Amino acid sequence: MDDCMDFDGNGTVDPAEEFWGEEMLCGSREEHNALFGDDGDFGGIEWEDHDDFDEDSEEDSDFELESAGLFREDLEFMDEDERREVLEEAGLDPEEFEF
Known part of the structure; x- marks a missing residue:
């Protein structure tokens, strides 16, 4: 991950920041399912x-x-x-x- 994922500004990207960075980059239900094995926020009402x-x-x-x-x-x-x-x-x- 890039430094842009260093949310707390401590100079390192820890696992939680990496997770949330990947989570924010998901643009579809399929991408989220491929990365995390579930629908995440894309599982809402259609x-x-x-x-x-x-x-x-x-x-x-x-x-x-x-x-x-x-x-x-x-x-x-x-x-x-x-x-x-x-x-x-x-x-x-x-x-x-x-x-």
Whole structure:
């Protein structure tokens, strides 16, 4: 590994830094599986195969909000105009959410 993997700046790349460096360089599920024998972070939800996603459920809309870095609890304290603006800036349609 290069010195760029020396995350703690001590001048040497220890085994943990080497592991995390390799982990960060994986660009696909196949690469991760070849290096580490599992899917790693690539084993997540594949939305095209996820049949029980319901846009109307509060749990799924909370997931959508959190994926955009927003939290329902914070949005509930905002006035309607401010909330609409924040949702639009996050690329979400304010009409899809109920507060």
